[in-house]
Amino acid sequence: MQNVQAKRRSHPVWEYFKTIEKNNQVYVKCQLCKDELKHFSSSKPYITHINSKHKPEADLLIQKENEDLTKQTNIINYSFKIIPLTDLQKNRITIAIARFLFKDMKSLNTNESEGFLNIIKILEPRYTIPSSASFRNIYFPDLYSSMKSYAQKELQEQSGISITIDYWSNKSQKEFLTITSHFIDNQFQIRNYVISTEHETQEHTANNTQDLIEKCLSEFIDHKSLRFFGVTSDNAANMVKTTSLLEPTISINCFAPCLHNTLNDSLIGLQDLLDKWSVPDHQIFIC
Numbered sequence: 001m002q003n004v005q006a007k008r009r010s011h012p013v014w015e016y017f018k019t020i021e022k023n024n025q026v027y028v029k030c031q032l033c034k035d036e037l038k039h040f041s042s043s044k045p046y047i048t049h050i051n052s053k054h055k056p057e058a059d060l061l062i063q064k065e066n067e068d069l070t071k072q073t074n075i076i077n078y079s080f081k082i083i084p085l086t087d088l089q090k091n092r093i094t095i096a097i098a099r100f101l102f103k104d105m106k107s108l109n110t111n112e113s114e115g116f117l118n119i120i121k122i123l124e125p126r127y128t129i130p131s132s133a134s135f136r137n138i139y140f141p142d143l144y145s146s147m148k149s150y151a152q153k154e155l156q157e158q159s160g161i162s163i164t165i166d167y168w169s170n171k172s173q174k175e176f177l178t179i180t181s182h183f184i185d186n187q188f189q190i191r192n193y194v195i196s197t198e199h200e201t202q203e204h205t206a207n208n209t210q211d212l213i214e215k216c217l218s219e220f221i222d223h224k225s226l227r228f229f230g231v232t233s234d235n236a237a238n239m240v241k242t243t244s245l246l247e248p249t250i251s252i253n254c255f256a257p258c259l260h261n262t263l264n265d266s267l268i269g270l271q272d273l274l275d276k277w278s279v280p281d282h283q284i285f286i287c
């Protein structure tokens with residue numbers, strides 16, 4: 001056991017982490033951003049953390065790993081063997097693929113498609129792409145928790161935020177509430193974070209919606225001391241009431257649903273006209 005521990009700790013990534021004990025639990029604390037991560041027996045989650053949050057240090061580690069590898073490889077081996085990728089290099093490619101799948105909203109099996117595998121093979125033949133299950137169970141949760149802790153830190157620095165709230169349904173008519181936060185950072189840049197997309201199974205009353213918003217926000221920020229500058233929603237009565245319960249400085253009715261409803265009403269009127277004039281259906285289409 002001690003050997004395993006020593007081997008694991010010998011990975012250079014451990015220069016940036018310390019094991020700490022808190023409330024009888026063991027955590028691993030990043031010495032760069034002070035994030036406290038869960039304790040794992042593998043170095044991989046910590047490599048992912050450095051690769052996704054601390055690029056300069058990740059570059060240094062890759063350089064160090066390459067130097068160590070070159071030292072270990074004698075000249076004869078070097079002539080006949082290809083130098084393998086280091087753990088950090090492999091992880092960096094994997095994180096880039098995970099980000100690509102996330103940001104471009106690609107399906108999880110994209111990383112198993114023939115064309116995509118061919119690109120990877122040409123770009124880096126030494127790299128073997130992890131399975132979809134590894135992306136789903138390891139890399140996506142790691143990336144999510146890394147992004148979440150980044151968003152938590154930024155949101156906690158704000159004295160108040162604005163939010164947009166919207167109910168919507170997917171193709172199978174499941175209903176969701178999406179909450180997006182907005183604020184201006186200290187560089188005077190507008191920042192937006194989707195706090196949550198929650199599957200709402202209860203009635204969409206103002207009180208239920210307010211509870212759901214507060215539950216989602218409490219994962220990021222102390223919502224009891226939080227001030228809402230602005231709340232944007234559609235014009236539905238429950239949403240207007242929810243907005244008033246949140247007591248923002250300003251409430252904004254989003255223009256898009258108004259336009260959508262206006263167009264819908266106009267087109268329904270147009271359909272009546274078409275029916276009266278008996279214009280054949282196949283000549284004009286209205287959705």
Ligand SMILES: [Zn+2]
Nearest residue numbers: 030032033035
């Ligand atoms: Zn860190």
